[in-house]
Amino acid sequence: MRHFHLSAALPLVLASLAMAPATASAREKPVITLPPETLPQAAAPEPLAELVKQVDIPYERFTLENGLTTLVHTDRKTPVVGVTVYYRVGSKSEPEGKTGFAHLFEHLMFGGSRNVPNFDIPLEAAGSTSTNGSTWYDRTNYVETVPTGALDLALFMESDRMGHLLPAVSQDKLDKQRGVVQNEKRQGDNQPYGLVDYAIGDGLFPVGHPYRHSTIGSMADLDAATLDDVRKWFVDNYGPNNVVIALAGDIDAETSRAKVQQWFGDIPRGPEVADTSAGPVTLDTPVSREMLDQVPVTRLIRAWSGPGWTSKDAAPLAIGMHVLGGLASSRLDNVLVRDEQLAVSVSAYVQQFEQTSFLQIQMDVKPGVDRAMAEKRLQEVVAQYVAEGPTQDELTRAATEYVSSQIGALELVGGFSGKGSTLAEGLLYAGDPAWYKKELEHIAALTPAEVTQALQSWLSRPVYALTVVPGDRVEDGATMGGWSDDGANDAGPQQALSAAEKAKLAARAEAGPPREAPALSTTPKLTFPVIQRAYLSNGIEVALARRTAVPKVSLALEFDAGYAADSAARAGTQSMMMDMLEEGTTSLSAVELAEAQERLGASISAGAARDTSTVMLSALTANLAPSLELMADVVRNPAFTSDDVARVKDQRLAEIAQAEASPIGLAQRAIGPLIYGQDHPYGTVGALGRANVIENLTPGALKEVHDTWLRPDTARITVVGDVTMAELLPQLERAFGDWQLPTSETPQKNLEAQLPTAPQQPQIFVIDRPNSPQSVLLFAKVLPITGSEPGKEPLELANEVIGNGFLSRLNMDLREDKGWTYGIRSALSESEGPESFTVFTPVQADRTADSIRLILDDMKAFPASTPVDTTELQRVTEGNIRGLPNRFQTNAQVLGGIMENQQLGRPDDYYAQLPAIYGAIDGTVIDQAAAEYLQPGNMTIVVVGDRSVVEPQLADIGLPVRYLEGVE
Template sequence: MAGLPEPSPAAAAPAAPLADLVRAVDIPYEQFSLANGLTTLVHTDRKAPIVGVTVYYRVGSKHEPKGRTGFAHLFEHLFFGGSENVPNFDIPLEAAGSTSTNGSTSFDRTNYVETVPTGALDLALFMESDRMGHLLGAVTQDKLDKQRGVVQNEKRQGDNQPYGLIRYATLEGLYPVGHPYRHSTIGSLADLDAASLGDVRKWFTDHYAPNNAVLVLSGDIDAATARPLVQKWFGDIASGPKVVNPPAGPVTLPAPVSREMKDQVPDTMLVRMWSGPGLNDRDALALDMGMRVLGGLSSSRLDNALVRDEQLAVHVSADADTDEQTGVVEADIEVKPGVDRAVAEARFDALIADFIAKGPTSDELRRAATQYVSSQIGELESVGGFGGKGATLAEGLLYSGNPEKYKADLAVIASLTPEEVTAAMQRWLTRPVYKLAIVPGARTEDGAKMGGWGDEATSPLPKPDAKKPAAKIVTGPPRPVPPVLPVGDLAFPAIERATLSNGIPVAFARRTTVPKVLVSMNFDAGFAADPHDALGTQSLMLALLEEGTTTRDSVAIAEEQERLGASINAGASLDSSAITLSALAPNLAPSLALMADVARNPAFAPDQVKRLADQRVAEIGQELASPVGLARRAIAPLIYGADHPYGVPGSGLGDATAVARLTPANLRSAHDTWLRPDLARITVVGDTTLAELLPLLERNFGTWRAPASPRPAKNLNAAIPAPHPRIVVIDRPNSPQSVIVGGRALPLSGRQSNEALELANEVLGNGFLSRLNLDLREDKGWSYGVRSGVSEPLGTRALTVSAPVQADRTGDALKLLIADMKALPAKRGVDQVELNRVTDGNIRGLPNRFETSAQILSAIIINDRLGRPDDYYATLPTRYRAIGATEIDAAARQYLQPDDLVFVVVGDRKVIDPQLKGVGLPVEYAPAIDSNVGND
């Protein structure tokens, strides 16, 4: 093999002490409360002119009574439908530059998050206070009916996935009827159908009050500034009834329980479950670490035995999912096709029993703890959102009365002993187990009838009147909407550049927010480099890099990453094959050495090639079982044609037959052909300096010599077939939803930046407030979400539209998609509200887009790939300001029309066939198993 360096030493690399890592996790805060009971936490982080606004309400699905399942989640949706002084919650926030504007519901709470420019904080607080104290006058029967439809389609979308009914079966098996954690958060269709306007109003008055809420402001803010703002907007809202948690502890089954369900899945999945402790029980942390050792780490007991050594499974996992008052401790195995279920099941149970009896080793426990702490450090980069610093503080206060609960948890995790973990495992996992098996076959259970209280069939409730008029609401005086203060232009980090001695270019941006470093090595390859008779080569080759080098086997690679708190991932996109490292800054040197060994010295051992090829074939089977997977596999060949490098299944997994034929020699050849230094670029973002970084990169990658053979190239200029508009139907029986995906090639390449087109696509379908989503989801209630996208590859770009819709509206949805696309701009050009949202909103929101090192890393990589200047994003506001409605309309007229679209529809043919006659497009049928659909 050309250019192989001397082997890297296999000795374990030194790692920073765990205690030092724990000390790095810190979120300083100040706390104050209003007279009405609203508690506010303020964390100052001046790294960017943005503020994360996080609101947690103590109301979740566990607070729902019989006949009212799904109410907490339904109300979360209603919260976005506008308040008495704000017709639509999202429009002003997006125009102000908010990102991560969202909400979610769990068993224990409902939360709402947005990250806004500092100048929009007054607006965000006004809006949060308006829906906390001035909402009910805006909740109408029409809004309730529409959001009911959206939630029901969210439920159908989840149910429609392979293994989609497991969530219901888990709760039904672990908890008795009436237990607050038994019914699913999304609830039952029957209860959602029965919800009246009076019901949801009472739900609001009983639960949504300032004394049941926690507000966190994190970022470019301090307590002295925050206190008067919070008092101004929230101070006059009255307290409400105190929400009290229902009794809801863990449940011990009287005897083991087994349940088997048939589903439209390719492989048998076996699950072992126990009800576990709540998050304030010390055993919850011990179980978390124990289950990581059992099946959560890459080097876990189950992975090593069942996937690597004995090859009885294609996937295993184990975790302790902990809620406030109870949790679910779970281990599962996806049995390898062709393996006797009884053999796999017996071995699975034996390994679990052995681990419960003996527990983890000190090294295993330390590796699990290090990975956990490293992950926590990474999350500290985000001030807001669902997993950032705001959420961490809010959950600590809400569930434990201590915003610094995360610190206490880390201290416990760092001090846990194998004996403590073993004792916790034996306390909880020697109780009677709930065994669930999902086996291939026609689905026999109906998700529409699952997720509710549990005894509706034997003890039905009187059917309420969902249209029963509600009492008239007395609203308060109008509240003026505060203006958004000026927002400065983005200050994108300075990019330093260098070149290694072998010619590999290096781009570096320093970020010191957290002690982590991200390194990405990108090669000009990707799925488009796959031979057409061997689709999936790049993906499998990259997956094998971590499965053994000339000096380390797969277990050694996994264990070393865990000791270092590092994560190495190799994968491909359409144009690029990449190896990416996330490293703790103190452990950067040994982490880079491991990354270099993985990249440069893969072993491609025959047994590992066979094992991963089998796993990849199983993954393809899972993709073919998924309605979304089927549609995405089909659309690219239909757009680009069989002979174009982009005419490949979008996941890159490839063709099962071709993958099964790949040999170590094939994969070695692909590696040496495409993963070579003269096709590579290195991009680094994080807590180091270029002076510290370059010697490490030179030592690990600078000695890598390119082979004498010419650089390979992809023919991205290959001919694309003339458009052939039509509907291609893939029959998937018993589907409560149809997945619609449409697409066509555009006369543009990714190197041709077109900001007007990007803004036009935002108006049409890219975002919650886009026309397609507002029409099909918010107005019609036929879908949980509709989206259009314009790709940015090196070669020919593509327009795609995707819409999962309820099955009985498939034809109507297709007609509406086509009509809405034609209407922009023929019948309705971009209006002033839309223009302000996509121009001013994008300008103000730019700092949010580059809050984390991962976001900056991605931006630099894309800029380099597409030939953009380093100041592309810093100068983007100037280009946005120069784009008006005329330019956006022109881009929509030229690029976003539906005339040449080909649509793939995956759904139940007997339901959708009669609906397609009025769409006006020819209809074809394709088998679900054909990954080369449309290649004629």
């Protein structure tokens, strides 16, 4: 791959660059002094056609005699291999009465096979990323990214469940995973607008169309699934001839061929998956539907089915819809959000599938705006755009943004969006692993006329109009998502298996000879990029980690602020100010600012976390100089115009309303004040803040906050990407070096403020949310340590044992054994001030109290009755050591690691030290950390659910219970 570099010639300035050594424990501030004539001038954006050339995934292909096809891409930048396995079967393959079955089966594939009792434990212990899978209309895939030395183990395990699954499938496993999937469905249904996708499928397609029913399916069909169904699905669909494996990373084709033949070669072919007729559908007449839901604002949705993956209109529609409602400067944004302020958010996009697509336009109506007026203007703006089409400038900006994102995607070898998936989907859907390249070349060559023609062909057909309005939800997600359209979704006809089918299943279920799992081989150690440090002439510290895998640069400008800089009386001010940075400068309007980023293929975003306020830049290396100048204008010269402030305030108020309509949002907003108290900087409702504070903000107040907290002496710049320090520093000096230090004192946050007295026993706070099929549980407490306290690694590993990861005790108990939740996770806050420990999970409503008891019991038992065992110890120590290369594949991951080290006061070589640190940790110190910090005796528990269901369960729980009216 050819890398982009700055097109402007740089003078020899190395002699005047003073850089501090990365290992210095204390640094004086060396500065750079550059004559103005040596500073680089802004470069013109790189032509789109040149950018497209940078997206390249060379591959080799081979097919075994049993039909298994393998694609291999070599990428030696990190000693890992992405293993991506695609089965050509998805929800569109499901017959009547079997909706949700492909996805249910995906869950069962993780339950163990003939020679692999548990699929996750060996791989995660070997340093793999969390093994995962997904199901969609056209396919089911399974992904893991493993250290090179664990590739044989991964292939052995994938081949064992492909060829030897049935002996391990039992009724107990089916029942448990059925419960998990049904809680996954409840979790999605329980969100605001959570029933929309069901309604869109019903509205666009007739009964029986393969893309009509949802992938999650209906509760009735999930309940009806039998063990024979499971076995038949496996035999019919999971043969090697219906599979594409992509191996991407530290591997080559010759080595891959031998390994794939060794592990998969003896698996017999299965039946060919029959082609499905599932093209787009044109409605006879426009269709309208209105849904009531527990939502804060009215949502207008306009939808059509569209062309399939390889259609000549697919790319023009994708870019055309992006111009309409995907760009920050989109037509819908400019008219409906900025100019006329009829909406708080808008979008337009294409969900692309193999044989059809979903074309969707969405508008969240601003509270107080007449719905009829909003609908009329939405229709007029869309009609005008479809009639006129995009301009060449809009087309170029949309295409550049899309191509830039594809260049960034080249960093990942595996996972759901890595290079392996790109190749596999091209082969599955287009018969060509390099289809992505044809698509990008098509996008780069698009003309306004071609896009206009596609828009007119597809968006001029009768529309499906769905409107979701605030009110009491009257429809039940449990009865939606299935085959029929009568609302009942009773399971369809259940046909008994024939004698021949039963014989075939019995033959495949025979145990057969045992297979031995291969041993792990040596994997090279993590090589974390060298970090160079320097200072600009005004004292801003700069850290750079050079990585040349892709021609992009990721940059973070951090300020020591965050929403902890707000008092309770100003909750939300800091993040509101940061949001306003993206709304225009003294020289550029919000639209002009968005357009400038789009032309450069750059992305500038701003936001406030708990301890820091950060402006992020993602830029193409070729366009770094102008991107930095744009970023500097955003940071240093925000406009804070009255009109923009008023508009963004309305949007923020709508965001707060959305959060308070969400069960998860309600829990998250409640917990901070309860455990930290109103007087501590962390005792807030989160970054969004409170509505009464936002309503009273003025441009002057926001400017004051900006000038107080965003200044050179609170700033730090961290950069990762394809640029040298010699190239970077002059550009940063040009953009930020003349930013003068204010005369006022540096602002301070009082992170040592008094905390409320911890409760003597767990206490429960319930927030009523009627009609909730699940209860959201959030356990939390403040720990007597700060995030920057050294030697916390045993505590972090204890957290992994109890709740941080798929194999944690809480997840294996509450999800895998009981089936009461789709997932549970614990976390340490890693904050600069007092750290918090949290446990979060949505559980089925009728198991609310049982889940609370189980979680408390599991936490008490660790380590009192169940200390860490040898398997857990190996997984969190040796497994983490072997998995370190997986954690730093991308620029963003490296950037995040450096920023965390800086925030918590760790040395630059911290990740190089981690193997030795983990290697010295034994079970005793992990148990001590759990006993000292992770006990539940003083936990605060927030429950968000239907009080009529929850209250009877809590009557005899033996803990104090208080009912809240909302976030206090």
